Amino acid sequence: MFETFYPILFLVLVAVVLAVALSALSIFFGRRSKSGKKGQPYECGIEPVGTTKEPVPVKFFMIAISFILFDIEVIFLLPWAVVARDLGMFGFVAILIFVTAVLIGYVYEIGRGALRWE
Amino acid sequence: MLEMIISSSVQVVVVILVVLFGCAYSTWLERKVLGHLQHRMGPTFAGPFGLLQPVSDGLKLIFKEDIVPDSVERLTYTLAPIVSFVPALLTFAVIPYSAEFSFFGLEFKGVISDLNIGVLWVFAVTSLGVYGIILAGWSSGSKYSLMGGLRSSAQMISYELSYGLSIVGVIIFANTFSMTELVAKQASDSILFFENWYILKQPLGFLLYLTCAIAETNRAPFDLPEAESELVGGYHTEYSSMRFSTFFIGEYANMLAVACVGATIFLGGWNGPFFLSFVPAVVWFLIKVFLFMFFYIWLRATFPRFRYDQLMRFGWLVLFPLAILNILVTGLFVLL
Numbered sequence: 001m002f003e004t005f006y007p008i009l010f011l012v013l014v015a016v017v018l019a020v021a022l023s024a025l026s027i028f029f030g031r032r033s034k035s036g037k038k039g040q041p042y043e044c045g046i047e048p049v050g051t052t053k054e055p056v057p058v059k060f061f062m063i064a065i066s067f068i069l070f071d072i073e074v075i076f077l078l079p080w081a082v083v084a085r086d087l088g089m090f091g092f093v094a095i096l097i098f099v100t101a102v103l104i105g106y107v108y109e110i111g112r113g114a115l116r117w118e
Numbered sequence: 119m120l121e122m123i124i125s126s127s128v129q130v131v132v133v134i135l136v137v138l139f140g141c142a143y144s145t146w147l148e149r150k151v152l153g154h155l156q157h158r159m160g161p162t163f164a165g166p167f168g169l170l171q172p173v174s175d176g177l178k179l180i181f182k183e184d185i186v187p188d189s190v191e192r193l194t195y196t197l198a199p200i201v202s203f204v205p206a207l208l209t210f211a212v213i214p215y216s217a218e219f220s221f222f223g224l225e226f227k228g229v230i231s232d233l234n235i236g237v238l239w240v241f242a243v244t245s246l247g248v249y250g251i252i253l254a255g256w257s258s259g260s261k262y263s264l265m266g267g268l269r270s271s272a273q274m275i276s277y278e279l280s281y282g283l284s285i286v287g288v289i290i291f292a293n294t295f296s297m298t299e300l301v302a303k304q305a306s307d308s309i310l311f312f313e314n315w316y317i318l319k320q321p322l323g324f325l326l327y328l329t330c331a332i333a334e335t336n337r338a339p340f341d342l343p344e345a346e347s348e349l350v351g352g353y354h355t356e357y358s359s360m361r362f363s364t365f366f367i368g369e370y371a372n373m374l375a376v377a378c379v380g381a382t383i384f385l386g387g388w389n390g391p392f393f394l395s396f397v398p399a400v401v402w403f404l405i406k407v408f409l410f411m412f413f414y415i416w417l418r419a420t421f422p423r424f425r426y427d428q429l430m431r432f433g434w435l436v437l438f439p440l441a442i443l444n445i446l447v448t449g450l451f452v453l454l
Contacts, residue, residue, distance in 0.1 A: 007126040007231040008211050014134055015207040019200040019364060026184040026359035039188035041260035042355050052189075052256075052264045060272050063430070067275040070438070074282040077445065078238070081289040084449055092449050099442060106438075115434050117427030 062114050073102045125224040126231075133210055133230060141370040142172035148415050155419040182359035189259030190356065198257060199357065199364035202250025206371035208243045212236035213378045214298045216388050216399040228388075228399075229298055236297035237289065240379055241282055244334065247372060248274045251353050254365070258356035266352025269342050269426065276433040277333035277340075283441035284326035287448040288316045288383055301387030311391035317384040322444045324384045326437060328413075331376040333433065335369065337414055339421035342429060377410035378403075385409075 041048055080087070080095050087094075109115065146161065146168065153160025161168030186195065216228035233239050248271050255267015289295065292303050304314045317324045333340040349355070354365045381387065381403060390402035424432070 003122055004231050004233060006123065007130055008208075008233075010127055011130045011134075011208065011211050011230060012204070014130060015204045016200070018134065018207075019203040022203070022367070023196070023199045023361045023364040025180050026182060026361070029180050030182050030184045030359050032183055038185055041187050041189050041258070042262065042350060043260070044350070052259055052261055056268060060268055063272045063276060066434075067279065070279050071282070074279060074286075077283070077286050078289065078295075081286045081445075081449075082293060082295060084290045085293060085452060089453060092453055095449065096446065099446065103442070110435070115430065117430055 059117065066109060066114065069105065070102070073099070121224065125226055128224065129226055129230055133215075134207060137207065137210055137371055137374060138367070140374050141367050142176065144370045144373065144411055145175070145366075146172050147411065148418075151412065151415045152419055155416070176363070179360055179363045184361065185358045187259060187356050191257035191259070194253045194257035195356075198250050198254035199361050199368070200250075201253060202247055203364050203368035203371070205243045205246040205250075206368045206375060208246075209240055209372075209375035210378065211243075212239050212297045213375075213382055214301050214387055215378075215403050232296065232298050235295045237285060237295045237300075237383075240297075240375075241278075241285075244281075244372075244375070245278060247368075250365075250368070254357070255353040258353070260356050262350045262355045263353050266349045266355070269349075270336060270353055273336070273340065273342060273429060273433075274334060276430060277330045277437070280326055280433065280437040280441045281330035281334055283438070283445060284323050284330060285383060286441075286445045287320045287323040290445070290448050290452055291316065291319055297382055297387075300383055301389065304386040305389050307392055309393075311389070312386065315384065315386040320384070320444075320448070322440065323448075324380075326441050326444065327380060327384065329437065331380060332414065332417065333429075335372045335376055337373065338418035339423050340429060341423060342426055373411065373414060374407065377407045377414075380410055381406035 150160035388399035
């Protein structure tokens with residue numbers, strides 16, 4: 001147990017330290033010059049109008065919800081895949097029924113236009 | 119016990135250094151290959167063949183001013199590059215690069231950690247990358263960043279489905295989640311050294327993996343999050359100096375990671391032909407990773423960018439059903 005997870009813990013530690021060090025490097029070495037216009041968000045030279053803290057199009061929300069639904073399907077397929085040979089025909093028919101159930105939802109979702117981008 | 123701690127710590131540090139070196143020289147390779155594909159020379163001035171270009175780029179970025187716009191959310195703005203860089207490195211924890219070997223009396227396993235759920239670890243960790251991007255897009259307080267971040271996260275979660283499903287066919291054949299066992303099962307003593315590679319048993323799965331991997335790492339022709347001609351730089355528009363560079367290294371580390379995973383799962387990992395057994399295993403592994411990286415760059419020079427609705431339709435209406443079909447056909451094939 002320790003032999004498997006110690007290297008991963010150490011890798012996480014090194015990766016985090018490295019990321020913090022890398023992203024902070026320019027704070028110490030970079031030059032600084034203060035100017036009022038520098039603090040504005042980049043808008044191709046035009047004065048910024050409005051804020052970005054506005055509602056997001058619902059399309060993206062639909063995509064996120066569909067992702068969660070179908071990702072659960074992936075999670076259920078993986079344990080079957082490891083023992084597919086041992087389970088034999090019984091396992092295959094079971095997973096076929098499961099996939100059919102999910103595909104009905106998939107066809108319904110597309111039929112209602114959830115993934116249309118016009 | 120102490121020996122194990124020393125050897126695995128050394129291994130972690132060496133792997134990270136190699137990955138960072140690989141990231142730096144992937145940028146050189148990209149500019150050089152892209153240059154020659156467009157009848158240019160690519161970088162030539164810094165060192166022979168422009169080989170010192172990554173070094174000079176890095177030095178330049180370190181001494182650049184760290185501009186933080188006034189409209190940012192400080193905490194998430196600072197965290198975002200770190201959150202997108204760390205998961206990219208974590209993938210390398212389960213990638214076997216060589217057989218067991220000993221060096222200066224220390225035993226090395228040829229993989230940082232031989233997790234028995236290696237494939238699941240890869241998917242779990244790659245999924246985390248999307249947080250860095252959405253945090254960066256949202257906290258920058260710029261419209262380009264917000265649009266880039268939204269597009270990018272929607273694209274990444276859409277293609278993650280087929281990305282996960284494309285491997286299931288291989289798992290059905292191999293009966294294991296462990297990356298080292300996957301490599302062991304692809305070994306062969308015959309003159310046709312590639313006869314057991316899963317690319318031959320799972321050609322459709324490999325194509326799906328390749329497509330989704332490119333979309334997952336936001337590379338051309340799926341590089342809409344960065345679409346420089348319309349979104350400036352996408353989610354990292356407001357980042358400068360080494361903060362930007364952390365994103366950039368993370369992106370290339372991600373590319374290397376999916377190349378390594380692809381080479382391990384589909385192209386036999388570090389297995390080489392038996393009649394060339396005097397060549398170290400790690401060389402074969404690096405050659406396969408290089409082929410993946412070259413393919414990436416080649417694609418960038420060949421294909422124009424997708425439109426966003428085309429991209430989403432392709433992911434949900436083409437790749438997803440194909441991946442399901444591939445799994446069912448493979449399952450049936452194994453049983454019959």
